[in-house]
Each structure stands twice: as structure tokens, then as C-alpha cells.
Amino acid sequence: MTRPLSVDALVVGGGATGAGLLRDLARRGLHALLVEKGDLGSGTSGRYHGLLHSGGRYVVEDAAAARECIAENRVLRRIAPACIEDTGGYFVATPDDPDDYLERFPGACEAAGVPCDDVPAARLRAREPALNPAIRRAFRVPDASLEPWQLIEANIIDARSRGADAWPYHRVVAMNRSGGRILGVDVVDVRSGSVTTVLPRIVVSAAGAWAGRVAALAGVRLAMTPGKGTMLIFNQRMTDTVINRCHKPDDGDIMVPVHSVAILGTTEQNVEDPDVYGIGRDEVALLMVEGAKLFPDLPRMRLLRAYAGVRPLYKEERPKEADDGRAISRAHVVIDHARDGVDNLVSIVGGKLTTYRLMAEQTADVVCTKLGVTAPSTTAGDVLPNQGDGRTYWLGHRLAEHEATGGGDANLICECEMLTRPAVEQFLDERWPCSLDDVRRGTRLGMGPCQGGFCTFRAAGLVAERGAAAASGAGAGEAPAAQAVADGWARSDRALVDFLAERFRGTRPIAWGRQLQELWVTSGLYSGVLGIGSLVDRAGEGAAEGASTPADAASMPAGAAAPARRKGGNDAPG
Numbered sequence: 046m047t048r049p050l051s052v053d054a055l056v057v058g059g060g061a062t063g064a065g066l067l068r069d070l071a072r073r074g075l076h077a078l079l080v081e082k083g084d085l086g087s088g089t090s091g092r093y094h095g096l097l098h099s100g101g102r103y104v105v106e107d108a109a110a111a112r113e114c115i116a117e118n119r120v121l122r123r124i125a126p127a128c129i130e131d132t133g134g135y136f137v138a139t140p141d142d143p144d145d146y147l148e149r150f151p152g153a154c155e156a157a158g159v160p161c162d163d164v165p166a167a168r169l170r171a172r173e174p175a176l177n178p179a180i181r182r183a184f185r186v187p188d189a190s191l192e193p194w195q196l197i198e199a200n201i202i203d204a205r206s207r208g209a210d211a212w213p214y215h216r217v218v219a220m221n222r223s224g225g226r227i228l229g230v231d232v233v234d235v236r237s238g239s240v241t242t243v244l245p246r247i248v249v250s251a252a253g254a255w256a257g258r259v260a261a262l263a264g265v266r267l268a269m270t271p272g273k274g275t276m277l278i279f280n281q282r283m284t285d286t287v288i289n290r291c292h293k294p295d296d297g298d299i300m301v302p303v304h305s306v307a308i309l310g311t312t313e314q315n316v317e318d319p320d321v322y323g324i325g326r327d328e329v330a331l332l333m334v335e336g337a338k339l340f341p342d343l344p345r346m347r348l349l350r351a352y353a354g355v356r357p358l359y360k361e362e363r364p365k366e367a368d369d370g371r372a373i374s375r376a377h378v379v380i381d382h383a384r385d386g387v388d389n390l391v392s393i394v395g396g397k398l399t400t401y402r403l404m405a406e407q408t409a410d411v412v413c414t415k416l417g418v419t420a421p422s423t424t425a426g427d428v429l430p431n432q433g434d435g436r437t438y439w440l441g442h443r444l445a446e447h448e449a450t451g452g453g454d455a456n457l458i459c460e461c462e463m464l465t466r467p468a469v470e471q472f473l474d475e476r477w478p479c480s481l482d483d484v485r486r487g488t489r490l491g492m493g494p495c496q497g498g499f500c501t502f503r504a505a506g507l508v509a510e511r512g513a514a515a516a517s518g519a520g521a522g523e524a525p526a527a528q529a530v531a532d533g534w535a536r537s538d539r540a541l542v543d544f545l546a547e548r549f550r551g552t553r554p555i556a557w558g559r560q561l562q563e564l565w566v567t568s569g570l571y572s573g574v575l576g577i578g579s580l581v582d583r584a585g586e587g588a589a590e591g592a593s594t595p596a597d598a599a600s601m602p603a604g605a606a607a608p609a610r611r612k613g614g615n616d617a618p619g
């Protein structure tokens with residue numbers, strides 16, 4: 046047990062909303078601490094579709110949400126350009142889409158302030174030749190793709206520069222309440238097991254789909270309805286722009302180009318528990334059928350993996366007139382739990398990643414009012430750290446950087462993502478201690494077409510070296526003790542097996558055709574050449590749970606893959 050720590054605000058949850066909230070509170074002069082039970086961005090923010098909404102998907106059904114999206118789309122382009130690829134987007138009418146929706150769409154865009162140009166379908170097809178030739182109408186909107194982990198990190202860096210702190214791998218496990226106030230919050234370091242009691246003036250829950258559980262620790266009922274969405278990742282960008290069906294949003298009707306891949310989504314299914322869900326073959330089949338209405342060659346393209354995230358949907362149980370929480374829009378709600386008899390607990394629920402900053406600002410407004418702080422939010426005006434020269438991201442940037450420093454293969458750890466050894470080393474310098482999965486989120490290691498097949502063992506070696514050096518206390522260039530080396534390699538074995546198990550879990554539901562061939566290659570590499578079987582034995586429990594080794598996944602007959610079900614869901618985008 047460490048010494049109690051006093052803070053003004055304790056933020057629970059290190060997704061986009063929590064990170065944005067930490068930044069906002071720190072910039073208003075509050076001493077704030079964020080705790081996240083996993084890595085930063087390992088919840089829904091790291092498992093979403095990757096779309097920076099223009100608002101087009103909501104204009105017809107929910108104009109208020111559309112207005113928020115386009116306003117925040119503009120703000121994020123200004124403050125976080127390096128996190129955005131300005132792909133542009135289209136709403137297209139296939140022969141299956143209803144005429145009445147199509148007729149209403151441009152007017153609804155105008156009413157919601159979403160820029161929308163009617164583009165000749167032939168011109169769009171010339172730009173995106175893989176599109177269905179039967180597409181009869183197309184509208185251009187300012188959709189884009191948005192990188193979540195870089196965005197979260199930039200918010201955290203800004204907050205830290207103003208005295209705030211963020212603790213990944215720290216879970217809130219208990220709240221000590223006296224009457225209407227939370228006095229102390231127990232936070233456990235999940236890696237070491239040590240517990241810190243935080244003494245906050247206020248607790249702010251940005252725990253997304255887990256917000257109900259966090260509120261329950263304070264004895265408050267908050268009914269969340271977690272909504273699982275499944276997405277499919279293809280090994281190529283069959284489109285360089287976001288393509289949406291022009292109809293009421295539904296399953297499998299949007300393709301988003303994200304870095305070197307394209308992601309088709311989503312489905313929508315309520316789940317009881319945000320930590321336990323599977324991906325069924327029926328969902329994969331549904332997505333493929335619907336996706337082929339946009340891109341007829343889809344069934345012949347190679348699928349890389351399936352993954353899922355859980356929407357933090359909030360089910361309002363109280364009659365509207367009894368709701369003294371602040372209903373901001375249909376999209377997200379800030380709840381002051383004074384309404385439930387706890388004066389210093391606030392939750393932010395619902396929403397989208399596109400509107401994370403606005404959600405954070407509105408939540409911080411409530412927090413500041415309660416704490417008597419009058420400083421206004423400044424998060425919309427000031428550019429986030431690490432945004433380079435202010436230009437948006439472009440796909441070729443890593444290749445250009447690599448070539449500028451001499452190019453060649455020698456330093457490449459991950460060829461698909463053009464990730465070099467110095468880049469991995471720099472990440473380890475900044476983020477140690479971390480797992481291979483943390484390296485993946487921070488650098489995109491293993492997220493390209495080979496899905497970690499050819500880069501994982503190289504990166505595992507770097508992580509193991511770092512682990513051995515850290516365990517022995519050896520400085521740079523010094524030789525670590527033999528036992529420390531052995532410990533480091535044992536940890537590395539486990540990290541490697543866990544990482545591979547996670548990667549291959551996401552390929553199970555889509556193991557057929559050319560991807561099955563790729564799995565056989567990777568399986569041969571890890572099971573044959575590298576003898577992963579012996580690591581599985583040595584790495585023990587973690588490996589046993591992750592029985593979906595490359596060999597498992599590849600040895601399943603095409604189309605016979607079992608639904609992937611695990612605690613924690615399937616995986617993150619890319």
C-alpha cells in the first residue's frame with residue numbers, strides 16, 4: 046500500500062474521452078489524475094471503426110448529432126491534423142437504397158450544416174474503380190479517418206505538461222463513501238498488485254461501456270446498454286475515400302480506409318458484459334454480403350481479421366422531467382450523480398470518438414462548476430502536441446521518412462507498416478515497461494497485411510533485451526546478469542505467445558481462402574522454424590488460455606472457424 050494521494054479530480058478511463066477530459070481539466074488549472082485499467086486506448090477507442098464523422102450518417106435521423114459531428118470535425122482538423130488522414134467521403138446510392146432517403150439527404154445535410162456536393166456517379170467510379178458500377182448517385186462529404194492512439198497520447202502529453210498525470214494499468218477497485226461523498230478511491234496497479242488510495246475532491250467517470258460498473262463502486266445505479274459492433278479488415282485499400290451507403294445507417298454499409306488497410310463495418314448487437322463477447326460467422330457473412338453491394342469484388346479480396354468494440358450506449362431509466370443530469374444531446378449525456386445522492390461523482394456516457402473533445406469540455410464544465418472553478422475550456426483553440434507542420438497525415442509518410450534516412454531493409458522491423466528499429470527503440474525508451482501489444486498500439490507493429498507474421502519475433506527480441514537490462518539494473522552498453530537475461534527471455538516468451546494468440550484470435554472467424562494460405566505460412570514459420578510449441582509450454586498459463594496459436598488457427602478447415610470468444614473482446618483496428 047502506498048501513501049494516499051490527494052488530487053482535485055480523478056478521471057477513470059483512458060480512452061479518448063478520459064484523455065480529453067484530463068487535458069481540459071489540467072488546462073483549467075486543476076490537479077488531475079487519470080487511471081486506466083489497461084493500456085491507454087485499449088477500450089472502445091482502440092476498437093472503433095476509424096471514421097472522423099462529417100455528420101452525414103446522422104443528418105436524416107439525428108440532426109443535432111450531425112451538427113456536433115461537423116463542428117468537431119472542423120475543430121479536430123485544426124488541433125490534431127497529424128492524427129487525421131483527409132480521405133474525404135461519399136454517400137452512394139446502390140440499386141438497393143430507397144429513393145426517398147436519397148431525395149432527403151442533400152437537404153438534410155444543408156439543414157445540419159454538413160457540406161455536401163452532388164457528384165456525377167461516373168466521376169466517382171473513375172476515382173474509385175472498385176465501386177459497384179450500378180451506383181446511381183453520389184454525394185461528397187468531409188469524412189476522414191482518425192487515428193485514436195496518437196490522438197489520446199497527444200491529449201495526455203498536453204495534460205502532463207500542465208501538471209496532470211495518467212497511470213495506465215491501474216484499475217479502480219473500490220470507492221469509500223461517507224454519506225453523499227466519495228472520500229477515497231482504491232486504485233490497484235495491475236502489474237505489481239500495489240494499491241494506492243486516491244483522495245479526490247471529485248471523481249469523473251469516463252469509463253465508456255464500463256461506466257455502470259464504475260458507478261456501482263460508489264453505490265450508484267447507471268444502466269448502460271453495451272452495443273457490440275463487429276468490423277472486418279481487408280489487406281488493401283480498395284477505396285481511398287470513405288464510402289457510405291446512402292440509406293438509414295445499417296449493418297455493413299461503410300468502408301473506411303485506415304493506414305494501409307480498409308475496414309468494413311459495422312454490426313450492432315447488445316451484449317450483457319462489455320468484457321465478454323464473440324464474433325460469429327453469421328456476422329462475418331452478413332458484413333460480406335452487405336459490403337459486396339458497395340464493392341462487388343469483395344469476396345475475392347483477402348480479409349485480414351475480424352474485430353469488435355463495444356459502444357458505450359446509455360439507457361435513460363428516469364422519466365425526462367425527473368432527470369437532473371444534463372442531457373446535452375441524444376448522442377451523449379453528462380450525469381451529475383448528485384441526483385443519485387453522491388455529490389462528487391460525475392459520469393460521461395454515450396457519444397462518439399469524433400465528439401470526444403466536446404464531451405470532455407461539457408463534462409469539465411460540470412466538474413468546474415461543482416468545484417467553483419471559473420476558467421473556460423481552451424481545448425478547441427490550441428493545437429495538440431506532436432502535430433508536426435500542421436498538415437494532415439499521408440499514407441506515404443513512413444516510407445518517405447525511411448528513404449530520407451537511407452532506406453534499405455536492414456533497419457526495418459515491420460515491413461508492412463514501414464516501422465524501423467530506431468522507431469521501436471524510441472517507443473520503448475518513452476513507454477517502458479510495456480508489452481508487445483502496447484508497442485502495437487503505439488507504432489502499428491503487426492497491423493499490416495502480414496498481421497505480425499514477419500515482425501513479431503523481431504520486436505519480441507527488442508522487448509526481451511530491454512526487459513533483461515531493466516531487471517538487472519544494467520545501464521546502456523553494460524552486460525546484464527545471466528539470471529536477469531533468463532528472466533527477460535521468459536517474459537518475452539510469454540509476451541510473444543500472448544501477442545500471437547491475440548492476433549490469431551481475430552483471424553479465426555475469417556480463416557478461409559487466401560488468408561488461410563497466409564495463416565499456413567505464418568503457422569509454419571512460428572510452429573516449425575521458430576518452435577513456438579516449446580514457448581507455449583514454458584510461458585504457461587497465458588499461453589494455455591490463448592490456445593489459438595498460429596497452428597490452431599491455420600489448422601481449422603476453411604469456413605469451420607469457431608466464433609472467437611474471450612474476456613476483453615477481439616482486437617483493435619488495423
Ligand SMILES: Cc1cc2nc3c(=O)[nH]c(=O)nc-3n(C[C@H](O)[C@H](O)[C@H](O)COP(=O)(O)OP(=O)(O)OC[C@H]3O[C@@H](n4cnc5c(N)ncnc54)[C@H](O)[C@@H]3O)c2cc1C
Nearest residue numbers: 058060061062082088089090093094096217253274398399
Ligand atoms: C464498433 C464501433 C465502431 C465505432 N465507430 C466509430 C467511428 O467510426 N467514429 C466515431 O467517432 N466513433 C465510433 N464509435 C464510437 C467510439 O468508438 C466511442 O464512442 C469512443 O471510443 C468511446 O470512448 P471512451 O473514451 O468514452 O470509452 P473507452 O475508449 O472505452 O474508454 C473507457 C476506458 O475506461 C477503462 N475502464 C473501465 N473500467 C475501469 C476501471 N475500473 N478502472 C480504470 N479504468 C477503467 C476501460 O479500460 C476503457 O479503456 C464506434 C464504436 C464502436 C463500438
